[in-house]
Amino acid sequence: MEILRPALVNIHGRIYRKNAVQEESYEEEEEEDYSYSEADAEQCLDEPCDAHDIQQTEKGFRCAIDVPSVLYKYIIGKKGETRKRLESETKTSISIPKQGVEGQIVVTGAHRAAVASAVTRVEVLIDSFRRKQPFTHFLSFALNSPQVQEGFLRFREQVLEHCGQDAGVEVSIFQNPAKLHLTIGTLALLNQQEVTRADELLQQCQRVIRDITEAKPLPVEVRGIEYMNDDPSLVDVLYATVALADGSDKLQQIADRLVECFVSAGLMERERDRVKLHGTVMNTLFRRDPSAEDRGASGRANMKDREAFNATNILQMFREVYFGAFDLNSVQISQRFSTDGTGYYSSAGHVTFS
Incomplete structure (x- = not known):
């Protein structure tokens, strides 16, 4: 029944289907000790390109998303492994501000669909770890x-x-x-x-x-x-x-x-x-x-x-x-x-x- 009725994730008013995967634990004191598995990449379905504010540039396409700085580390991963894998699988580049500096994560790529896929995966990953943050x-x-x-x-x-x-x-x-x-x-x-x-x-x-x-x-x-x-x-x-x-x-x-x-x-x-x-x-x-x-x-x-x-x-x-x-x-x-x-x-x- 978990396959037929997967968990739904609400991100900025959009609903994603999240497949059941075994989540790895993350130690709070290890700022960048985070890993990313292939199963994580399949947590969400790619959606129509117009779901995000993707802009066309001279070099391809670009999309900026607001992410609190305390969550950057979950996109970077241990020794940058999470970001590298996301970039490799979606054929995009992901730019992240320095830790502690509030800004936007910027995804760029040659194809609109690739940028949309990367942004969706970033948002689902962020949503997963946001749920683990203590309430403020x-x-x-x-x-x-x-x-x-x-x-x-x-x-x-x-x-x-x-x-x-x-x-x-x-x-x-x-x-x-x-x-x-x-x-x-x-x-x-x-x-x-x-x-x-x-x-x-x-x-x-x-x-x-x-x-x-x-x-x-x-x-x-x-x-x-x-x-x-x-x-x-x-x-x-x-x-x-x-x-x-x-x-x-x-x-x-x-x-x-x-x-x-x-x-x-x-x-x-x-x-x-x-x-x-x-x-x-x-x-x-x-x-x-x-x-x-x-x-x-x-x-x-x-x-x-x-x-x-x-x-x-x-x-x-x-x-x-x-x-x-x-x-x-x-x-x-x-x-x-x-x-x-x-x-x-x-x-x-x-x-x-x-």
């Missing part, structure tokens, strides 16, 4: 209103007082109250051009968002906690639940539409049919790194050496805990491992509901 930003709804922060601090104090002797429960695993948020989806934005593109896309979504909110802030209530695994005695994350005062699903609608928009643009990977809205209040990732962010539902969190905690008593005593209510009026592109003047994540772009 995420779409979020901020929950750090003064009322909710106050309720969270009260919750933390009571949990430590009544459940502080339970296995793994300690102050270090609680979220920073100034960074309470709902994660909508994660983004790997690898240079400033991609950050700008994401911001522009978010601005384009504002009209859709305001149609849902009727151009008004959404009154939200943060109440209750839940967990996602099936054993309350071995929990890694506890989430706060959020609901609208009018009982509607407008927040869910906004989140789902945003994900749909960013996935269609190739800036986000779809993780499930509907966004699981949740606000992390306790996370064992914080035990070792207080600056670690909620990984959402991306599955990218490192599960090695995580010490779970026993949340049985916490859930029994605080399942319906009330954190607070406020009017939510914006969604933003938040930057990981950053802090703005309010203590929340630095913003790379935002839009308001009203």
Whole structure:
């Protein structure tokens, strides 16, 4: 069935069929230790020449593609082997800027079809390794209103007082109250051009968002906690639940539409049919790194050496805990491992509901 239904790759709105191949591992610390197999060359089908912006020159044909500098090494390969093989198989020349210099990869060749083939192969190869990059930003709804922060601090104090002797429960695993948020989806934005593109896309979504909110802030209530695994005695994350005062699903609608928009643009990977809205209040990732962010539902969190905690008593005593209510009026592109003047994540772009 894998042959009949191969994986599809969305690159800049174009869909490619990707054959199943065994991918080689790449060590992060080895800047140019990358190889390229013949199977990689067959991952994509050559497409009509007009799919790319290929220009005719005096010496043949030319096509320039934007690629973040952190991904150059995957096209170069170990001792330049990947680039040499791509050039040999497509009868083209591939020019790559120096490492760390943002620019364009330029493919030139005597024939338009050869250039189109090389560009397609480069894009599919880049897409494969882009998916392995850690995310840099995420779409979020901020929950750090003064009322909710106050309720969270009260919750933390009571949990430590009544459940502080339970296995793994300690102050270090609680979220920073100034960074309470709902994660909508994660983004790997690898240079400033991609950050700008994401911001522009978010601005384009504002009209859709305001149609849902009727151009008004959404009154939200943060109440209750839940967990996602099936054993309350071995929990890694506890989430706060959020609901609208009018009982509607407008927040869910906004989140789902945003994900749909960013996935269609190739800036986000779809993780499930509907966004699981949740606000992390306790996370064992914080035990070792207080600056670690909620990984959402991306599955990218490192599960090695995580010490779970026993949340049985916490859930029994605080399942319906009330954190607070406020009017939510914006969604933003938040930057990981950053802090703005309010203590929340630095913003790379935002839009308001009203």
